[in-house]
Amino acid sequence: MVNKEILQDKSMEKIFGSVEIQTIIKKIEGKPLKQTERNYLSRSIRPKLRAAALVTQENILSEVNAKEKKDPWLIEYNLTQYHYSLITLKKTRAKKLTIEELIIEILTNYPFARFIEAIPFLFLKNNIESWKLLELAASAKIKNKIGYLLETAFLIKPIPYLQPLLTYLKKNKDEKISLLVDGDYEFLLKTSPERIKKWKLLGRFFDEDFKKLAKVYV
Numbered sequence: 178m179v180n181k182e183i184l185q186d187k188s189m190e191k192i193f194g195s196v197e198i199q200t201i202i203k204k205i206e207g208k209p210l211k212q213t214e215r216n217y218l219s220r221s222i223r224p225k226l227r228a229a230a231l232v233t234q235e236n237i238l239s240e241v242n243a244k245e246k247k248d249p250w251l252i253e254y255n256l257t258q259y260h261y262s263l264i265t266l267k268k269t270r271a272k273k274l275t276i277e278e279l280i281i282e283i284l285t286n287y288p289f290a291r292f293i294e295a296i297p298f299l300f301l302k303n304n305i306e307s308w309k310l311l312e313l314a315a316s317a318k319i320k321n322k323i324g325y326l327l328e329t330a331f332l333i334k335p336i337p338y339l340q341p342l343l344t345y346l347k348k349n350k351d352e353k354i355s356l357l358v359d360g361d362y363e364f365l366l367k368t369s370p371e372r373i374k375k376w377k378l379l380g381r382f383f384d385e386d387f388k389k390l391a392k393v394y395v
Contacts, residue, residue, distance in 0.1 A: 192229070197222050233361040252287045255279045260302040261295045261394065276303045277310040284319050288358050290382075297330035297387060298394050300339065307342040321351050325376040332384060333391045350377055357382065 183189070189198060200214045201222060210218065254271035256262075259279065274282060280299060283292045299305075314323045324346030330336060331343065356365065357373070357380030365379035373380055 192225055193222070197225075230364070233364050249287055249289065249292075252279070252283055252292055256292070256295055256299075259299055261298050275309075277306055277313055280310065280323070281313045281317055281319070284322050285317050290358055293326070293357060293380075293382070294387070294390065296326040297333065298390070300327055300330040300336060301334055301395055305339060307339060311342060311345070318351065319355075320346055320349065321355065321376045321378055322357060324350065325357075325373060325378055328372075328376075329382075329384070329387055333387065333395060352377065354379065356380060 193201070196214075197217055200210065200217050203210060203214065204218065251271050251274075255274050256279070258273060259276055276299060280296055283289075283296060310323065311320070314320045324343065327339060327343050327346065330339075354377045356362070357378050360380070362379065365381065368381060369379045370381075370383055372384065373382060
């Protein structure tokens, strides 16, 4: 159910005119629309709503805001150090993180989709200190995120020495639902894949996409 008070928020006027907002409210309430209002709905309102949905789906606001505050070079540099070469280097050096620190840093401070997609391959291509990672994850309250991404790595190729960690994370999930990347909660609740939801997470990451990446990077 749409919260109609949101439609009255001043920020909505940056996208919709007052007549459009009232038309949306009438449509939501199931009231009959005049011909001019139906025209607004088809020619103006629906295209704007589709564009807004795409912005939410692709986490564009999150990317813009994050890049204003942080320089992703730290992550880009370290990904190349740990055998993940999707990134084209533009500078020469940055602080070297341990592999465990890099995974935590991505999930806590640089949760961009392209970085999160790298994490299963970091598991596959590097030696991980399981309990160091678990300690860091528990401290940052992101055990479920680690569990989901480790399970993703296992879908591509088993990692026997990390099986005890995955088993522990499956049995000790945090109950609070969280987002893998910033986005609209209600939209992600409806569209997130079931495997992600099993880890008490929301996000539009798909197993088939990881498998396609694996053909190139494993």
